[in-house]
Amino acid sequence: MLEPYVVTVSSEKGGVGKTTLATNLAIYLKALNEELPVTLFSFDNHFSVDRMFRLGRTLPKGDMLDLLSGTPVEHLLELGEYGVQFIPSSRKLESIASRMNRYDILARALAGSTLKGIVIIDTRPILDIFTQNALFASDRVIVPVKDTPSLENCRNLYDFFEDQGLSKRPLRLLPCLIDSRVHYDGPFKNAYQLLKGYAINRGYRCLEGYIAKSPKVESLNTNPEGKIYPVLTHGRGTNVHFQFAHLARQIFIGAKDEPQRRLDEIRQGLEQQEQTRDENFHTRRDLVLPDCPICGRQLVRHNAMEPASYFYTTSDHQVAGFLDEACFSSLVFRHCYHTQKKISPTDPLVDLFRESALRSYFVLRHADDNPATGAHNLLFYRFDDEGFEISHKSIEYRKNETRFLHKGPSALYRLASQTLFSEDTPIKERFLFIRRINSEFPEEILLDENYARLDAAMQYIGSKLPSNPED
Numbered sequence: 529m530l531e532p533y534v535v536t537v538s539s540e541k542g543g544v545g546k547t548t549l550a551t552n553l554a555i556y557l558k559a560l561n562e563e564l565p566v567t568l569f570s571f572d573n574h575f576s577v578d579r580m581f582r583l584g585r586t587l588p589k590g591d592m593l594d595l596l597s598g599t600p601v602e603h604l605l606e607l608g609e610y611g612v613q614f615i616p617s618s619r620k621l622e623s624i625a626s627r628m629n630r631y632d633i634l635a636r637a638l639a640g641s642t643l644k645g646i647v648i649i650d651t652r653p654i655l656d657i658f659t660q661n662a663l664f665a666s667d668r669v670i671v672p673v674k675d676t677p678s679l680e681n682c683r684n685l686y687d688f689f690e691d692q693g694l695s696k697r698p699l700r701l702l703p704c705l706i707d708s709r710v711h712y713d714g715p716f717k718n719a720y721q722l723l724k725g726y727a728i729n730r731g732y733r734c735l736e737g738y739i740a741k742s743p744k745v746e747s748l749n750t751n752p753e754g755k756i757y758p759v760l761t762h763g764r765g766t767n768v769h770f771q772f773a774h775l776a777r778q779i780f781i782g783a784k785d786e787p788q789r790r791l792d793e794i795r796q797g798l799e800q801q802e803q804t805r806d807e808n809f810h811t812r813r814d815l816v817l818p819d820c821p822i823c824g825r826q827l828v829r830h831n832a833m834e835p836a837s838y839f840y841t842t843s844d845h846q847v848a849g850f851l852d853e854a855c856f857s858s859l860v861f862r863h864c865y866h867t868q869k870k871i872s873p874t875d876p877l878v879d880l881f882r883e884s885a886l887r888s889y890f891v892l893r894h895a896d897d898n899p900a901t902g903a904h905n906l907l908f909y910r911f912d913d914e915g916f917e918i919s920h921k922s923i924e925y926r927k928n929e930t931r932f933l934h935k936g937p938s939a940l941y942r943l944a945s946q947t948l949f950s951e952d953t954p955i956k957e958r959f960l961f962i963r964r965i966n967s968e969f970p971e972e973i974l975l976d977e978n979y980a981r982l983d984a985a986m987q988y989i990g991s992k993l994p995s996n997p998e999d
């Protein structure tokens with residue numbers, strides 16, 4: 529699938545003609561090839577895109593805020609004047625700026641969408657998270673420069689590409705708002721040549737040509753209809769008309785000649801990530817023990833799972849699996865709350881424990897055996913969600929016990945022997961980490977993001993356990 533070619537117009541300098549460039553470029557591209565879908569996205573805060581493209585009094589379908597918040601692009605596109613589709617800017621962008629902590633949100637929203645042709649993104653005069661998202665998705669970045677300060681500002685754009693490990697190939701400077709009446713003595717005859725010379729000198733690449741400062745363009749913003757008129761319809765025959773036409777041709781040819789689109793690269797990266805995520809999940813699933821180590825019930829089947837409420841893993845990731853809900857609660861009630869009778873799963877105390885366990889991590893580890901009785905000693909810790917210790921308790925247990933007419937290995941022994949022993953010897957440096965999980969979808973814990981969170985909590989809590997369990 530050929531993804532759209534994304535062109536961003538960006539400069540940290542205000543009033544250099546970004547919006548004029550983005551909107552007119554869209555119209556000239558459409559004029560160059562009627563069949564070419566041309567879409568304009570605006571992050572600008574002057575809302576000129578609405579004034580230029582909205583047909584009649586149609587209500588907006590949505591805006592860029594909706595796109596970044598997850599609404600599919602196809603639901604937001606409006607067909608506007610001159611055959612250009614657009615999504616207007618939003619007055620509420622600031623409200624999500626602090627929550628936007630990734631550069632690829634826009635790129636992900638567009639990769640794999642049904643958008644085609646050329647997408648042009650108009651940005652604000654600031655390298656904020658919205659501009660960064662636009663740059664991240666771009667095949668071509670046009671940087672209008674009108675004077676030396678705006679040229680100096682380009683450094684930040686280049687640095688962004690450098691920091692993200694992106695090729696700087698898409699970046700192109702374009703001298704704009706050039707006053708053609710000004711002439712200099714010396715090698716650079718006018719402002720265009722001077723800026724181009726400076727740019728090349730600093731290692732920046734430029735598009736061919738420039739956009740002149742024209743009273744005609746300035747006048748297109750002010751009229752009784754309150755519209756903004758394009759150069760194509762209202763400035764034909766002027767120099768800027770030919771300059772925009774030349775610019776549009778360069779962009780069009782650039783798009784045609786680009787063998788791989790940035791969004792293609794992003795889509796492939798996402799597919800690769802998805803595949804790795806899947807493989808990691810299956811590797812973890814293949815390694816978990818299928819049975820509950822306490823009651824022996826098979827919880828993990830070939831392509832399904834029984835409900836299970838706890839996940840456990842050893843600190844060295846050697847053994848992992850699921851625990852039956854009732855098995856773990858009765859173990860805790862017996863050893864920590866010293867409940868003598870068999871506890872009913874409908875007991876309100878069990879409910880209370882179940883609920884509070886959602887915000888807890890449990891740790892089991894061996895302490896020294898009791899040499900007098902030969903019994904094993906375990907330390908049982910409970911930590912809260914933040915990794916603060918809530919309680920700890922020492923538990924003595926034997927391999928065999930007689931309880932409720934049952935004689936045989938104790939529940940604790942069954943759990944410990946399958947996780948914290950090698951042969952018949954307790955492994956002191958290992959601990960068992962237990963977490964309450966979503967019992968309807970127990971395997972969710974094996975997905976990358978959930979597992980990484982669990983692992984981070986385990987590392988953090990592990991670092992807080994005393995190195996000598998006897999301390």
Ligand SMILES: Nc1ncnc2c1ncn2[C@@H]1O[C@H](COP(=O)(O)OP(=O)(O)OP(=O)(O)O)[C@@H](O)[C@H]1O
Binds near residue numbers: 542742
């Ligand atoms: N080629 C031009 N000739 C004359 N005036 C121009 C030209 N291009 C833009 N202008 C005028 O300059 C002003 C700023 O242009 P524009 O809004 O496109 O800049 P901008 O970079 O998008 O600004 P901002 O950074 O505030 O979003 C407008 O009044 C516009 O009409």
Ligand SMILES: [Mg+2]
Binds near residue numbers: 546547572573574651
């Ligand atoms: Mg603007």
